Amino acid sequence: MTTTAGYSRTQISLHWLVAALILFQLIFGEEIGSAFDAMLDSGVASYDLAAVTHIAAGVGVLLFALWRLALRFTRGVPVAPAGESLVQGLLANATHAILYVMMIVVPVVGLYAWFGGSEDAGDLHSWAKPAFIILVGLHVLGALYHQFVLKDGLLRRMMRAGG
Numbered sequence: 760m761t762t763t764a765g766y767s768r769t770q771i772s773l774h775w776l777v778a779a780l781i782l783f784q785l786i787f788g789e790e791i792g793s794a795f796d797a798m799l800d801s802g803v804a805s806y807d808l809a810a811v812t813h814i815a816a817g818v819g820v821l822l823f824a825l826w827r828l829a830l831r832f833t834r835g836v837p838v839a840p841a842g843e844s845l846v847q848g849l850l851a852n853a854t855h856a857i858l859y860v861m862m863i864v865v866p867v868v869g870l871y872a873w874f875g876g877s878e879d880a881g882d883l884h885s886w887a888k889p890a891f892i893i894l895v896g897l898h899v900l901g902a903l904y905h906q907f908v909l910k911d912g913l914l915r916r917m918m919r920a921g922g
């Protein structure tokens with residue numbers, strides 16, 4: 760993969776926009792549950808505010824994640840921070856890769872549950888909450904470890920565009 764001196768302004772904006780959308784889904788996600796149950800019972804979808812915002816935010820996560828992946832492959836990403844051990848690097852890369860998979864699979868399963876009227880897909884989709892909490896928790900711990908233990912200013916890479 761191409762390496763650059765830093766993330767671009769677009770990559771940084773997309774990172775924080777997607778983080779905010781996922782946070783919104785985790786806080787308000789359960790609200791779509793009652794519209795979903797009503798739809799499974801009656802066979803008719805009701806597009807209340809909770810359903811519309813959940814679907815829009817979820818589709819946003821999916822499209823922005825695909826955009827980010829395209830940018831990773833066309834523009835590139837910065838090299839690993841200096842001083843990072845092999846294990847730390849592998850852990851960071853694995854966390855990022857699983858987050859990307861989830862940013863794509865979770866909305867796709869949600870869309871299948873809603874538009875396919877599948878209760879099983881809905882149950883599977885509900886694992887999004889604990890899975891994102893654990894993965895994002897690990898990711899934030901990693902970022903804080905860099906910031907306060909290694910003191911390598913890693914957070915700045917996701918704040919200010921470079922290269």
Ligand code: HEM
Pocket residue numbers: 770774777778779781782827831836837839840851855856858859895898899902903913914915916917
């Ligand atoms: C739902 C929330 C989040 C998701 C899904 C997420 C996802 C990602 C991904 C996939 C990357 C890899 C770079 C890329 O391709 O853009 C990344 C980088 C990064 N994230 Fe997050 N992130 C989230 C929240 C946060 C938060 C809350 C922080 C701050 C504590 C943070 C700090 C960083 C930093 C500093 C990097 C750059 C790492 C490096 O340059 O090696 N992220 N994030």
Ligand code: HEM
Pocket residue numbers: 781784785788789790791792793795796813814816817818820821861862865866867869870871872873874881882884885886887888891
């Ligand atoms: C990354 C994007 C998404 C995240 C993080 C997310 C997260 C969540 C969460 C946390 C819940 C509540 C689960 C619970 O009750 O414990 C939920 C429910 C649900 N979401 Fe999503 N969602 C996303 C995208 C979507 C999309 C695009 C759709 C498409 C329509 C969707 C459809 C649903 C449905 C139907 C439920 C109810 C499931 C049930 O009650 O069994 N989600 N989602």
